[in-house]
Amino acid sequence: MKLNFKAFKTTLRLQGGFTLTELAVGMLVVGILASVAVPSFLGSRNSAYDKEAQRSINLAINAALIHYQNQGDFSDASSAGCGTDAGASVAIALAADLQKLEPNVDMLTGNSASTSARVVSIDARRTYNSNAELLGCQAFFATALSSSGTCWVARFTVEGKFFLPSSVSPIQMAPALNTQNASNTTWTLLQANGAAYAQIRAGTNAADGNNLPTLALVQSNCKASTQSTGSVFGQVGFVTAYYAQPSEFYSSWRDATGARGGAGN
DSSP states (O other): OOOOHHHHHHHHHHHOOOOHHHHHHHHHHHHHHHHHHHHHHHHHHHHHHHHHHHHHHHHHHHHHHHHHHHHSSSSOTTSSOOGGGGOHHHHHHHHHHHHHHOTTSEEEOTTSOOOSTTEEEEEEEEEEOTTOOEEEEEEEEEEEEOTTSOEEEEEEESSOSBSSTTSSSBOOBOOOOSOOOTTSOOOOOBOOOEEEEEEEOOOOSGGGSSOOSOHHHHHHTOSHHHHHHSBSTTOTTOBOSSBOOGGGOBSSOOSOOSOOOBSOO
């Protein structure tokens, strides 16, 4: 029997695998698709994480406003104490009051850091006018830690210009900008009551100049007592690092702000 080598070679060619060139082209295409799809997926996932934390904070604020209507201020229902400054028992009582009004999220006292998007750290604060006169328990703060690593912060003030009588911590709101360039001259900060929002985000790349604040510092400082004034135990002028400063609050949730949060006013 005579073999037909030409037919045999054709059969082997048809049954063979991909050539190295074909494999290289295929891997290149997969790499390009991955470089486009993966960042998009991660961005969408982090956005969903952030929105969950924001929703939890909004629920806490709504509960606080109902509480305010019932009590006349943000102090707890059983005493005239205002948040963590009035002691641990008062802070616990306020968290319990709001928990009854909003059972869909876990309320923590202001001295406890949020650990997830469904756990909200809350605190109440006194406010003062420009003459350093006490206006009462007129401010409320809430924080929630997103799974993206960002600590979201919100406040609601009914009246007042400062959180401390010495004017160390003013009630301010940053203007809405269409640029993140810090060298650009911006409008004057507004002194405004109502709802305001901020964030603390970990520095993760060279564009930040350094890697501060770290994720661990963001997590440990994601508590309402720290984010309310940046002060520790009411010490005027003593500022905790990595908190949302008065100049970093905006009138709505923002994915990016002019700064990451840091020490000093």
